[in-house]
Amino acid sequence: MTAAPVALEGVPALADLLADGGALVLSGAGLSTDSGIPDYRGATGSLRRHTPMTWQTFTRDPRGRHRYWARSFVGWRQIGDARPNAGHRAVAALQAAGAVGEVITQNVDGLHQAAGARDVVELHGGLDRTVCLGCGDVADRAALDVRLRAANPGFRPEVTEEVNPDGDVELPEEALDGFVMVDCLACGGGPLKPDVVFFGETVPRDRVDHCFGLVDSARSLLVLGSSLTVMSGYRFVIHAAKRGIPVAIVNSGPTRGDAKADLKVDAPLGAVLPELARRVA
Numbered sequence: 001m002t003a004a005p006v007a008l009e010g011v012p013a014l015a016d017l018l019a020d021g022g023a024l025v026l027s028g029a030g031l032s033t034d035s036g037i038p039d040y041r042g043a044t045g046s047l048r049r050h051t052p053m054t055w056q057t058f059t060r061d062p063r064g065r066h067r068y069w070a071r072s073f074v075g076w077r078q079i080g081d082a083r084p085n086a087g088h089r090a091v092a093a094l095q096a097a098g099a100v101g102e103v104i105t106q107n108v109d110g111l112h113q114a115a116g117a118r119d120v121v122e123l124h125g126g127l128d129r130t131v132c133l134g135c136g137d138v139a140d141r142a143a144l145d146v147r148l149r150a151a152n153p154g155f156r157p158e159v160t161e162e163v164n165p166d167g168d169v170e171l172p173e174e175a176l177d178g179f180v181m182v183d184c185l186a187c188g189g190g191p192l193k194p195d196v197v198f199f200g201e202t203v204p205r206d207r208v209d210h211c212f213g214l215v216d217s218a219r220s221l222l223v224l225g226s227s228l229t230v231m232s233g234y235r236f237v238i239h240a241a242k243r244g245i246p247v248a249i250v251n252s253g254p255t256r257g258d259a260k261a262d263l264k265v266d267a268p269l270g271a272v273l274p275e276l277a278r279r280v281a
């Protein structure tokens, strides 16, 4: 008998767990790194060189908000170009086979849905929408891009950095003055915010309660590509463990939830998930 490659140890046990069906997926940034979207906190995390936008800065500092939108206008091209990877496709295949039920994602990139997954709860919102801080109107980010292009025909700053997980890029301070932001069309002037939960912001209570309900009715909880650093995701692992719902974690490197997991696979998602889908789906 030949030993399985180290990276795929644990996959048979995962496959056994998923064979019962009805697993709830909780996914994080590690699932999208293979699509070119960096992880703030993982091995290639950009947190050290890039400070993520905070709720406080965005809502209280007009200059900070202007900076975000100028960066986002440039970074939108790269986010828009991102495509689902083998991990996203494997999740969709596992779902189509009934092994996975709903998906809760901490990612704001829409790549689960682009891969064909359904019943996806975007815990931290989605970059494909904007919300007005004045009237609450939710609008299409692509439509905003059309308006921003019209308002900024000559805005072509030099960009050397890769796109950040918030969908923005680094820009020199002097470039910001040349950028023109537009406001909400619904109320005629309210400031727009991407419909994502920034650092320092709270996930809406009804969304959290809905997710707790999903954990309660799940056969198991499968964490994919999250270090579970943020309580907004980690609380579902705590909840599942308390209820005796089996928890499995697939992640490169240690996570905060390891001690609560019944099964841990420390390996790249791009290797584990396609193999898992092949066995189960």
Ligand SMILES: [Zn+2]
Residues within 6 Å of the ligand: 132, 133, 134, 135, 136, 137, 184, 185, 186, 187, 188, 189, 190
């Ligand atoms: Zn408005």
